[in-house]
Amino acid sequence: MRVFLAIVLSLMIHTPALAEQPLRLAVPEALAQSGFAQFVVPRFGLKTGLRIERVGENEDAQMRFVTEGPVLFEGLGAQWSLTHDASPKAERFAAWLRSDIGKRTIESYVAPDGATFSSTVEKAVVVPVVRYGGDADEGEKLSLQMCGRCHVINAKNRMNGMGSTPSFAVLRGFKDWGERFETFHLRNPHPSFTQIADVTDPFDPSLPSPIVPMEMTQADLTAILTYVGEMTPADLGAPLQTQ
Template sequence: MRHLLTILLGIWLALPGRAEEALRLAVPDVLETSGFAQYLVPRFVLKTGVRITRVGEAEPAEMRFVTGDRALFEGVGQRWGLAHEGDPRAERFADWLRSEIGRKTIESFTAPDGRAFVAVKPGAVTPVALSYAGDRAAGERLSLQLCGRCHVINESNRMNGMGATPSFAVLRALTDWDDRFATFHLRNPHPSFTQIAEVTEPFDPSLPPPIVPLEMTQADLEAILAYVSGLDPADLGAPLHVQ
């Protein structure tokens, strides 16, 4: 019966025209304070298109990080798993955490105190299909509006970018282009002037941004990622070696 309900829920979630609500993830204070959840969740959202909102550990949620035997990762002195009630999106999040790219994402994070997170190797890895399901037309418009003051986006602004910044076509040619775009807000100089709703922390009032802030939503970033996924990579000749 439960399996049938899960199937019916999946069909209902896929109905055209339905505005899908974000999946709530309850995050224990120790994980939230470490910065791990803020680092992890946006990467999954932008890779898969499944929306997640982080809430406190005592708040109602469709899934939550818990300590226990069925661990997916280790961090801040605990082994952590994901508890949920069978929502297909929660199962996809769990599959992503077990996947190669999910494990690499977990292990690429280090807490401010220097402690690393370690993925628990599963018995079998579930492949996770990547999806760039944002609005590409909106992504082009947003790229020009938000990023075009520094980067060459396409022919329409090829004379307006800054010489020291790579064009979108050059960035698209890098093997890790998708992660670079999905995490651009963590890469200098972006943290000093970028605000992504429900992702980045507000600026310290005593340290205002040096330039007009770049403000966007996760949906905006998904649209930009979808647009960039369809760009032709620049021909850079021999393979690049990046640091």
């Protein structure tokens, strides 16, 4: 019995525990060839004492770098995520990649070919297309014809607009852009020179239009709204403060 206990104790002392076995991380070929994983993974081990074994992307592993899911970093023309088995050690590696030191490690690596990686991932803003049921091509023509003398409509008249008036792309960036365009004829200085059939009142004879009047139909306005609704808004950066 004593001999048996001695053997068991010897095995417990000299045989590594299963929990001490390294985690296996499946690394796609692109990341492996860039040297990224070879650079990042050992630095995690130095900071935490936990070992990770890098394996091919098709091998069995508790963790995998993939291009689907919540993005951790960008590089090599792709956005990369980490899937794992939710074990505490795998969670720790994922948390380390998201930490400040993990991000600095990611961004400090430069591949032999000069490729770099970024942990600052900007989420793409999807701007919904708003459809008013009109003809967008006709709306572009009308916008250039009627509004292009003051506003920059697009690249076709980018040198002809007035510097004091916002471009259509900038206006499209406002949250209330639809209301602004729908009611433009009520907003200064438009009432003094705009006539929309069956919508606006005729000009007061004593207050004629100071410029050549802009005359349109409701269908014309719908076409313009349709064109602007499909336009890509200008990148306005921080939210605009409007009055």
